[in-house]
Amino acid sequence: MNAVFKALADESRRKLLDELHRDNGQTLTRLCGLLDMTRQAVTKHLAVLEAANLVTTVRCGREKLHYLNPVPLQEIYDRWIGKYERPRLSALGDLKKDLESENLTKTKTNH
Amino acid sequence: MPMQKPSFVYVSYIHTTPEKLWAALTQPEFTRKYWFDCGIESDWKVGSPVRFRRDGELAMDQVLLECTPPRRLAYTWSMCGDAEAKSERPSRVTFELEPVGDQAGASAPVVKLTVTHDDFPAGSVVFPRISQGWPVVLSNLKTLLESGQPMVTTWESCAATTKDEAVVAA
Incomplete structure (x- = not known):
């Protein structure tokens, strides 16, 4: 759970999750086009999100698509919010x- | 590798073995504990029905597409709900189980579970309805396998906006 909170404690990374929430399954190039950041910075942020399991990638043909994975967020929700x-x-x-x-x-x- | 872009990809790392996780995905006594009281039934032969029953009533009726224990499971996904949802061509859900080795300090090996949902028809009415459900099911499944205790969840407690539930809560 530490990795999740660390990953979320950054505005650029939250912005990336917002973009994936709006339109799930995007390529790195597409995400770079949406954010005012270098390709290198976006790659780094995505790696942190992936390590926290908040983003997962799928190879689809030649493309690598990024997906928002909300399962760790559900675990946080389940931990502190009662039925x-x-x-x-x-x-x-x-x-x-x-x-x-x-x-x-x-x-x-x-x- | 899917050729079509999947609609959802969910990943959960669970402290368990692939065999236990497989049992949790395919045995009704397990699925009832984490999947809104639904018990899964099938003879697990490709092409056979995969049925979910809640209180004896048929809640979902699917078809088995792939079954490679304890690695890969896929079945069709269609909803029983209203006529609009019922008439829609089924989509597909795939479960992939991948052991990721022993982690330092972990009491059990870790399995990466990837759930991919794809092949929705264009303009699907089922698509927006199911997106809320998967994270709940997967979080429950992880809790059940790691602690032996399921979360207290019924379908009613998940559908948080129903009037009845508000009355129970009040």
């Missing part, structure tokens, strides 16, 4: 999302 807390947390999460998107719309219309 009966899930519906309430999910409801709170939805509420936060709704209110914040509403704010965003309001700000946009005010401008």
Whole structure:
């Protein structure tokens, strides 16, 4: 679990996970195109994420595709979140999302 | 190696042996403990049905595509749910078990389990529905094999937004 937290404690690596969450199974070249980082830096970050098992790769024809592997995150969730807390947390999460998107719309219309 | 880009790839490192993990994937008394109370049944001959039963009722009806114990298992994946999901062509799920040797300080050898889900038809309605389930099943499976105790999970506790569950929780 140490490796997971260490891997997550970096904004660029979280950004890489965000990109894979949005569109799973991307090549290194594609990921480099999306982020303002050198190819070398992206490679290094992906290696840390892979060592933490948060990213896994699959060879597909000639390409090496990167996938977000959420299993270690599920293990963290299972460790600290109880069965009966899930519906309430999910409801709170939805509420936060709704209110914040509403704010965003309001700000946009005010401008 | 898949030729088509897989939709999901999940990896879990589990402190167990390939034989025990294989048993956990193919024996109903095991699957019921970590797979939302579903017991798996098959004669494990390629082309035969692979059925999941919950409380005696058929929850899923699949076809065995590959079976190489204790290394590789693949079956079709289709959903029983509503008519829209039922009418969809089945996708495919593959389990690969790979021993990764003894790790320092580990009480048991480690097996890398890779679950690949692919071959969804374009515009699949099943695809978005199953993406939540796999990490839960795999995390439960790891807990069961490593501690001998399954997590307390039923299908209802996973489907966290249902009204009934909120009532139970309150």
